[in-house]
Amino acid sequence: xxxxxxYARSISLPPDEVFRNLxxxxxxxxxxxxxxxxxxxxxxxxxxxxxxxxxxGGDDGEGQDDHHLYEIQEQNEIGARIHFVKFEMTYFEKxxxxxxxxxxxxxxxxxxxxxxxxxGGAHKxxxxxxxxxxxxxxxxxxxxxxxxxxxxxLRNITNEAFEYQRxxxxxxxxxxxxxxxxxxxxxxxxxxxxxxxxxxxxxxxxIGGSSIGGGSFLGLGCKLTKAKNFDELLQLASQGDHRNVDxxxxxxYGGAYSALGLPGDLIASSFGKMVSAKDGQEFEExxxxxxxxxxxxxxxxxxxxxxxxxxxxxxxYFGGFxxxxxxxxxxTITYAINFWSRGTLQALFLRHEGYLGAIGAFLKGAEEDDxxxxxxxxxxxxxxxxxxTSPPPDFIPRDRTASFDRFELDRLERPLVSLPSxxxxxxxxxxxxxxxxxxxxxxxxxxxxxxxxxKVAARAVASQPTRDDAKMRAEQFIAKYNKxxxxxxxxxxxxxxxxVRSLLDTREQCLNEFHFADxxxxxxxxxxxxxxRILPERLQHLDSLEFQARQxxxxxxxxxxxxxxxxxxxxxxxxxxxDSFGFEEAMSKLQARPWLVDDLDPWLERLQDHPHKCALIFxxxxxxxxxxxxxPFAREMVLRGTQVILCANSKPxxxxxxxxxxxxxxxxxxxxxxxxxxxxxxxxxKVMASGAASPCLxxxxxxxxxxxxxxxxxVDLVVLEGMGRAIHTNYHAAFSCESLKLAVLKNKWLANRxxxxxxxxxxxxxxxSKVEGMTPSRxxxxxxxxxxxxxxx
Numbered sequence: 001x002x003x004x005x006x007y008a009r010s011i012s013l014p015p016d017e018v019f020r021n022l023x024x025x026x027x028x029x030x031x032x033x034x035x036x037x038x039x040x041x042x043x044x045x046x047x048x049x050x051x052x053x054x055x056x057g058g059d060d061g062e063g064q065d066d067h068h069l070y071e072i073q074e075q076n077e078i079g080a081r082i083h084f085v086k087f088e089m090t091y092f093e094k095x096x097x098x099x100x101x102x103x104x105x106x107x108x109x110x111x112x113x114x115x116x117x118x119x120g121g122a123h124k125x126x127x128x129x130x131x132x133x134x135x136x137x138x139x140x141x142x143x144x145x146x147x148x149x150x151x152x153x154l155r156n157i158t159n160e161a162f163e164y165q166r167x168x169x170x171x172x173x174x175x176x177x178x179x180x181x182x183x184x185x186x187x188x189x190x191x192x193x194x195x196x197x198x199x200x201x202x203x204x205x206x207i208g209g210s211s212i213g214g215g216s217f218l219g220l221g222c223k224l225t226k227a228k229n230f231d232e233l234l235q236l237a238s239q240g241d242h243r244n245v246d247x248x249x250x251x252x253y254g255g256a257y258s259a260l261g262l263p264g265d266l267i268a269s270s271f272g273k274m275v276s277a278k279d280g281q282e283f284e285e286x287x288x289x290x291x292x293x294x295x296x297x298x299x300x301x302x303x304x305x306x307x308x309x310x311x312x313x314x315x316x317y318f319g320g321f322x323x324x325x326x327x328x329x330x331x332t333i334t335y336a337i338n339f340w341s342r343g344t345l346q347a348l349f350l351r352h353e354g355y356l357g358a359i360g361a362f363l364k365g366a367e368e369d370d371x372x373x374x375x376x377x378x379x380x381x382x383x384x385x386x387x388x389t390s391p392p393p394d395f396i397p398r399d400r401t402a403s404f405d406r407f408e409l410d411r412l413e414r415p416l417v418s419l420p421s422x423x424x425x426x427x428x429x430x431x432x433x434x435x436x437x438x439x440x441x442x443x444x445x446x447x448x449x450x451x452x453x454x455k456v457a458a459r460a461v462a463s464q465p466t467r468d469d470a471k472m473r474a475e476q477f478i479a480k481y482n483k484x485x486x487x488x489x490x491x492x493x494x495x496x497x498x499x500v501r502s503l504l505d506t507r508e509q510c511l512n513e514f515h516f517a518d519x520x521x522x523x524x525x526x527x528x529x530x531x532x533r534i535l536p537e538r539l540q541h542l543d544s545l546e547f548q549a550r551q552x553x554x555x556x557x558x559x560x561x562x563x564x565x566x567x568x569x570x571x572x573x574x575x576x577x578x579d580s581f582g583f584e585e586a587m588s589k590l591q592a593r594p595w596l597v598d599d600l601d602p603w604l605e606r607l608q609d610h611p612h613k614c615a616l617i618f619x620x621x622x623x624x625x626x627x628x629x630x631x632p633f634a635r636e637m638v639l640r641g642t643q644v645i646l647c648a649n650s651k652p653x654x655x656x657x658x659x660x661x662x663x664x665x666x667x668x669x670x671x672x673x674x675x676x677x678x679x680x681x682x683x684x685x686k687v688m689a690s691g692a693a694s695p696c697l698x699x700x701x702x703x704x705x706x707x708x709x710x711x712x713x714x715v716d717l718v719v720l721e722g723m724g725r726a727i728h729t730n731y732h733a734a735f736s737c738e739s740l741k742l743a744v745l746k747n748k749w750l751a752n753r754x755x756x757x758x759x760x761x762x763x764x765x766x767x768x769s770k771v772e773g774m775t776p777s778r779x780x781x782x783x784x785x786x787x788x789x790x791x792x793x
Contacts (some may be wrong), residue, residue, distance in 0.1 A: 012378070017181075018085055018087075018404045018406065019083075019085060019098065019099075019102065020043075020083060020382060020406070020408070021043040021044075021045060021081065021083065021483065022041065022043070022098075022099070022102045023102055024042040024043040024044045024045070024081075024363030025042060025043045025083075026041075026042045026043065026044070027041065027042055027115075027365055028040055028041035028042070028099070028115060028323070028359035028362075029041075029115065029116035029117065029118075029119070029358060029364070029365050030115060030116070030117045030121075030122070030129075030358065030360040030361065030541060031117070031118050031119045031120075031145070031355075031357035031358035031361055032089075032092070032118075032119040032120070032121025032122050032124070032125055033089070033119045033120060033121060033321065033357075034089070034120060034121070034321075035088060035089055035229075035230070035321075036086060036087070036088060036089065036354070037086070037087060037088075037089055037092050037095070037097065037121065037361060038084060038085070038086045038354065038357065038358035039083075039084070039085045039086075039087075039099075039358065040082065040083065040084050040085075040355075040358040040359065040361065040362035041082070041083050041362075041568055042080065042081070042082050042083075042362070042366060043080075043081050043082075043083060044079070044080060044081075045078070045079045045080070045081045045410070046076050046077070046078060046079075047075075047077055047078075047079050047515070047517075047704060048074050048075075048076060048512070048515040048516070048517040049074065049075055049076070049077045049517050050072060050073075050074050050517040050518035050521050050652060051072075051074070051075055051660065052070045052071065052072055052073075052658075052660045052661055052664060053070060053071050053072050053073070053664075054070055054071075054664050054667070055067065055068050055069060055070050055071050059662055061481065066552075068250075068525060068529065069525065069528055069529045069532065069664065069668060070525065070661070070664045072521050072525060073257030074464070074516075074517050074518075078079070079410060079411060080410070080411035081379065081408055081409065081410050081411070082362065082376070082408070082409045082411075083221065083382075083406070083407075083408050084355045084358055084359070084406065084407040084408070084409075085274055085353075085404055085405070085406055086354055086355065086404065086405040086406075086407075087360075087404045087405075089121070092125070093132070095129065095236045096128065096129065096133060097130040097132065099132075099133065099580070099659040100132055100133050106777075113135060113136060114135055114136045114137070114138040114365075114559050115129065115133065115135045115136075115137060115138065115364035115365075116138050116140055116361045116362065116364050117129070117138065117140065117361060117539040118139065118140045118141070118142050118145040118357050118358075118360065118361040119142055119357055120142075122137055122140075123139065123141045124137075125137075125696055129270070135759065138365070140360070140361050140364050141464055143188070143194060143196065143206065144321065144360065145356070145357045145358075145359075145360025145361045145364070145722040146186070146188055146356045146357050146360060147196060147198055147204055147360065148201075148359070148364075149184060149355065149356030149357060149358070149359035149360035149363070150186055150198070150317060150350070150356050150361050151198070151201060152353050152359050152360075152363065153180065153351075153355075153359065154181045154350075155181065156375060156377070156379070156409070157351070157376075157377075157378055157409075157494060157528060158177050158377075158701070159174040159175075159177075159351070159353065159496025159497050160175075160177075160191070160351055160496075161174070161175040161317065161348045161349070161350055161351075162174045162175060162348070162349055162350075162351065162493075162496075163175070163346050163347065163348060163349075164327070164330040164334050164347070164349055165334070166327060166330075166331040166334070169437065170434070170436045170437045170493075171327070171384075171493075172436070174493075174496050174497045175348065176426065176427065176428060176429050176700070177700055178425075178426045178700075179313075179417070179418060179425070180425075180426070182198065182199055182200055182223070182314055183197065183198060183200075183311075183315075184198050184306060184313060184316070184317055185197060185198070185200045185304065185308050185311070185313045185315065185316045185317070186198055186317050186319065187300065187316060187317070187318045187319070187320075188319050188320040189213050189214055189215055189300060189318065189319070189320035189321070189322035189323060190214055190320045190321050190322065191214055191321075192209060192210060192211050192212070192213040192214075192215060193210040193211075193212070193213040193300055193303070193320075194206055194208045195207055195208040195209050195276055195303070195304060195307050197307075197313065199309055206343050207307055207311065207682075208303065208307050210299065210303055212296060212299050212300070213296070213300070213320075213322060214230070214320065214321050214322035216229050216296060217230075217233070217292060217293065217296045217322065218233060220292055221233040221236075221289055221292055222283070224288050224289075224292065225285040225288055225289055226285060227285075227289065227440055230321070233289055234289075234293075234326050234328055234329065235417065236285055236286045236289035236290075236329075236412045237286065237289040237290045237292070237293040237328055237329040238284045238290075239285055239290075240284065240285075240286035240287040240288070240289050240290030240291070241286075241289060241290060241352075242267070242293075243265075243269055243274055244273070244283065244284065244287040244295050245267065245268045245274060245283055245287045245288055245290075245291040246268075246270050246271065246272055246273065246291050246294070247268050247269040247272025247273050247275075248262030248264065248265055248266060248267060248268055249262045249263065249264050249265070249266045249267075249268045249269070250265065251268070251272075251273070251709060252268055252461040252649070265641075267294065267298070270291060270294065270295040270298075271288075271291055271295070273575060281720055291334055293328065293329070294332055296322075297329070297332035297333050297335075297336050297623070297783065298332075298336045298339075298340075300333065300336065301336020301337045301339070301340055301347070302331055302336065302340045304318075304337065304627045304629050305337060305340040305341045306340075308341075308345055309341070309345075311597060314345065315346060315348060316337065316345060316346070317348045317349070317350060318330075318333055318347055318348070318349055318353075319349075319350060319353040319356060320353075323349060323353060324353075324354060325349075325353070325354070325386065327629045328484045330347070330349055331552035333347050334346075334347045338713065345559075348659060351361045351386045351496065352407055354405070355407055367532060367727075372416070374412065375408055375411075375412040375414070375415050376406070376409040376410065376411055376412060376418045377412055378407075378408065378409060378410075378495070379408040379409065379410045379509055380495050380502075380505065380506040380509055381408075381480060381484070381506065381510045381512075381513045382406060382408035382483065382513070383406055383408050383495070384404075384406045384407065385407040385409045385487055385491060385494030385495050386491065386493055386494050386495070386496075392517070412691075413650065414650070414689075414691055414703050414704060414705065415701060415703075415704040416691050416701040416703065416704065417485045417700075417701075417702065417704050418699065418700045418702070418707070419700075419702050419707060419710065419718075420707055420710050420711050420715070421616070421710065421715055421718055421735045421736055421737050422699055422700070422733065422734070422735060422736070423734040423735055423736045423768070424734060425700065428699065428700055428733060428734075429732070430501065430696070430697065430698040430699060430700065430730060430733070431497060431499040431728065431729055432510040432727065432728055432729065432730075432731045432732060433499070433540060434497045434498065435492065435498040435499055435500070436492040436493055436497065442498065445500050445503065446488060446489055446503075449481075449485060449503050449507065450482065450485050453478050453481060453482065455475040455479060456507070456511075456519070457475070457478050458474075459519040459520065460473075460474050460477065460511060460519040460652040461474045461517040462519075462522075463516065463517075463518065463519045463520070463521055463522060464516070473514040473515060473516070474514070474516075475560055476514050477510050477513070477514045477516065479512055480510045480513065480514070481506070481507055481510045484506055484510070486520040488503075499696075499728070499729075500696070500728055501694060501696035501698070501724070501728065501729055504653065504654075504694055504695055504696060504724075505693075505694050505696075508651075508652075508653055508693060508694065513784050516654065516660075518652035519652075520622075520652070520654060520655040521652070523655060524622035524623065524655055524657070524661065527564070527623025527624065527655075528622055528623055528627065528661065528665060529623055530623065530624075531623045531624045531626075531627035531628055532627055532665075532668055532669070532672070534582075534583065534624075534627075534628060535627055535628060535631070535669065535672055535673070536672055537612060538557075538583075538628050538632060539635070539672075539673060539676060541553075542554065542557075542632055542636075548604065550636070551603075551604055551607055551636075552600070552604070554632060554633050554636055554667045555600055555603070555742075555763065556587060556590065557587075557628060557629045557632055557633070558633055558721060558742055559590055559629075559742060559743075559744050559761055559763070560583055560586040560587040560589075560590060560624075560628075560629065560744075561583070561586070561591075561621070561624050561625035561626070561627075561628050561629025561630065562620060562621065562625055562721060562722055562742070562743055562744050563625075563628065563744050563746065563759070564586065564621055564623055564624045564625050564655075582624070583624050583628050589759045590678075590744065590759055590761055591756070591757075591760045591761045595760070595761035595762070595763055596604060596745070596754060596755070596756040596760040596761055596762055596766050597761075597762045597763060598761070598763055599763055599764050599765035599766075600763050600765075602749070602765050603740065603763070603765040606738070606765070606767075607640075609753040611637075611640040611641040611642045612637070612640075612716050612717040612738070613642065613643065613713070613714050613715075614640045614642065614643040614644070614645065614710075614713040614714055614715045614716060614717070615634075615637050615642050615643070615644050615645070615715070615716075615717040615718075615719060616645045616647070616715045616717065616718050616719065616720060617630060617633070617634060617645065617646050617647070617719040617721070618647055618648075618690060618697060618718075618719065618720050618725050619646060619647065619648045619657055619662065619721065620656060620657070620695075620721045620724070620725060621654070621655050621656055621657065621722065622655050622656065622657040622661065625721075625722075626648075626657045626662070626665065627665065627669065630719075630721065631665075631673075631676065633719075634646055634676075634685060635673060635675050635676055635679075636724045638675055638679045638684055638685055639675060642717075643684050643686075644664065644679070644684065644685045644686070644714055645686050645688055645706070645709060645710065645715070646666070646685065646686070646687050646688070647659070647687070647688045647689060647690045647706060648661070648662040648687075648689065648690060648691060649689075649690055649692050649693055649694070650689040650691050650692060650693060650703065651692075651693035651695055652693070653692075653694050653695050654695050656695055657769070659687070659688070659689035659690075662687050663687050666680060666685075666687050667680075686709065688703070688705065688706050688709060689703050689705075689706065690702055690703060690706060691703030691704075691706065694724070695722070695724035695725075696724040696725065696728055696729040697720070697724065697725040697729050697730060698729065699730060699733060715737060716737040716738060717737060717739070717740070718735055718737060718738070718739045719739070719740045719742075720739065720740070720741045720742075721742055721743065723743045723744075723745065723746065723747075726741035726742060726743045726762065726764075727741070727743050727745075727762060731764075734768075735766070735768045736768055737768045738765070738766065738767055738768045739764075739765070739768060740763075740764070740765055741762065741764040741766075741768050742761075742762060742763045742764065743761075743762045744759055744760070744761055744762075745757075745758065745759065745760045745761075745762065746758060748757070
């Protein structure tokens with residue numbers, strides 16, 4: 001122990017990468033186990049934020065450089081973040097020293113006099129914590145912490161729960177986020193097994209358990225093999241073949257026992273072949289370990305199934321030291337549940353299972369911060385991912401650095417809920433395709449994002465011309481995001497379902513980590529000003545058309561506006577080229593009818609009928625898109641007697657219009673258009689924030705205020721515009737009302753996959769109240785995700 005403690009003290013910790021932002025922490029909690037410790041702490045994080053405000057001078061109408069439509073200002077704002085760090089107990093004392101030096105000493109006034117702690121080590125290390133930190137351990141019930149942690153991650157983290165199918169091309173099948181998580185069964189497999197029925201946040205009970213659990217596996221395994229610890233035993237089991245040790249049905253009956261429905265490969269007796277072993281016959285340790293793993297797992301699986309069936313529960317979550325994300329363990333548990341339930345139940349695992357106790361303990365000490373009343377989102381830029389497991393048994397940290405896992409959560413500005421118009425919210429999955437299931441698409445998009453990094457970084461630097469450190473931070477952004485891409489190439493499932501939406505979200509988080517608030521802010525400003533100067537002429541042209549021709553022109557205008565996407569390389573070339581490329585040029589680029597998906601005629605027929613009550617429009621790009629495409633369409637809806645909710649991203653992403661910009665644009669459009677002016681003043685047109693910060697759109701996580709407004713107004717038409725919102729996400733989304741999904745394909749690789757080409761048009765109208773299907777002849781099911789982030793090749 002003395003040698004180990006001396007070595008631990010000499011370890012050089014990488015504080016910037018592990019204990020991030022520790023000096024701004026307010027409080028922390030611990031989950032201390034036998035081999036692993038988890039530290040949780042709350043910190044304030046300074047971020048750069050781009051704010052826009054109406055210009056006092058305004059645009060002079062001549063486009064002079066010294067007058068702008070609105071002013072842009074970057075300011076620092078303070079956000080909240082919860083950090084979780086998992087490490088081996090070998091480093092526990094050194095970590096306490098580091099915490100004492102960086103947290104207690106510098107911020108002691110904010111720490112209080114106690115630290116919330118759970119796990120067996122909360123008792124064992126009470127004195128060490130008191131000696132090192134001068135704090136008393138407030139010990140929290142381990143099971144209560146696990147349950148509260150489980151509820152928290154299920155409510156806040158997308159793609160948290162998953163099924164594990166070892167022999168599937170995509171072994172991790174992530175579950176959609178369901179607002180109704182109760183009731184469920186939590187099976188915690190530590191030394192023994194505890195089975196808890198959870199009916200609500202504060203109503204749960206231990207309904208059973210077993211003394212045969214992880215301790216049994218480890219104890220017997222160490223006696224039956226030369227393994228010295230849990231990881232070494234699992235490593236042995238993963239290489240073994242239980243059939244060399246277990247007696248199967250076919251060993252007894254020569255094949256299947258059909259009369260009882262027993263297949264020949266079914267285990268009839270665990271370790272049965274060892275009974276009839278000949279003198280001197282030796283059995284491989286790896287086969288013994290595998291048989292023991294099956295024995296324990298089958299027993300736990302059968303007991304869990306019986307309790308689930310007895311209490312009528314459909315969801316069974318497994319956690320505890322026995323799981324720890326090990327594929328061989330998850331496979332055996334999954335097999336057991338599937339066998340004993342005859343396929344009616346599925347074993348569910350959690351990406352952050354190892355942090356549940358620490359999360360629960362932290363929540364116990366964070367009441368004054370109201371941590372549970374907010375929505376939280378995973379910070380991919382600061383989290384290790386699912387691929388991380390504890391080091392193998394022969395791991396020696398020769399470089400004297402420890403092995404740590406990290407998990408970070410950022411507090412969101414507003415509560416996020418599902419869009420009320422979704423037909424079946426629990427089954428809704430935003431992304432059209434999971435890239436983990438399509439190796440060709442995965443390689444293409446990962447390559448695209450990697451190739452685009454230099455250009456994205458250059459735009460970020462250009463957005464901050466007065467910042468001397470911008471180039472250095474851009475290089476740090478490139479390194480950070482490249483590292484995430486490397487992780488995803490090796491472990492596509494590391495952060496849940498891999499989609500272009502998740503790649504875009506991760507990139508935005510990495511940009512924010514290095515204080516790049518809105519790389520496209522000045523480009524958007526210029527394009528908005530230019531588009532406003534053209535708007536009166538556009539409206540005059542539309543008003544000169546007969547009804548049918550005007551509706552066609554409005555639809556084509558939406559599509560032409562959507563062409564102006566700085567996230568698409570094909571479009572970037574056109575707009576950066578020497579030749580002028582404007583709205584009319586974009587209109588001429590559109591695919592001639594019939595379009596790739598062409599529901600224009602049914603839409604025109606619908607417009608001959610009664611007006612809609614309320615249209616919900618999710619806007620896409622700034623400039624010509626929002627001003628010449630979306631606003632004229634919204635104006636026509638208003639003239640028909642339809643109320644309109646026009647919403648934009650809450651935060652920047654590429655050149656998409658933001659809520660702050662849209663509010664100013666709406667007022668400027670109102671100055672030019674009496675219809676819009678009246679609609680705004682009388683409340684028939686309302687501008688709102690979507691709650692999103694991505695070119696794509698997850699309709700299960702929209703701003704609560706937007707959801708309430710949709711319910712109040714009775715939305716009966718949802719309009720999704722752009723590849724990110726209408727193709728790569730939500731193409732399959734089914735609504736209880738009518739919907740329009742429209743976009744221009746600006747990525748050649750993607751367009752070719754769909755049987756089209758660049759500038760092919762998707763115009764999909766659905767009446768609602770039915771599950772939408774795909775178009776097999778067009779191979780739409782192979783869609784990937786949007787904005788080739790300046791990355792089309």
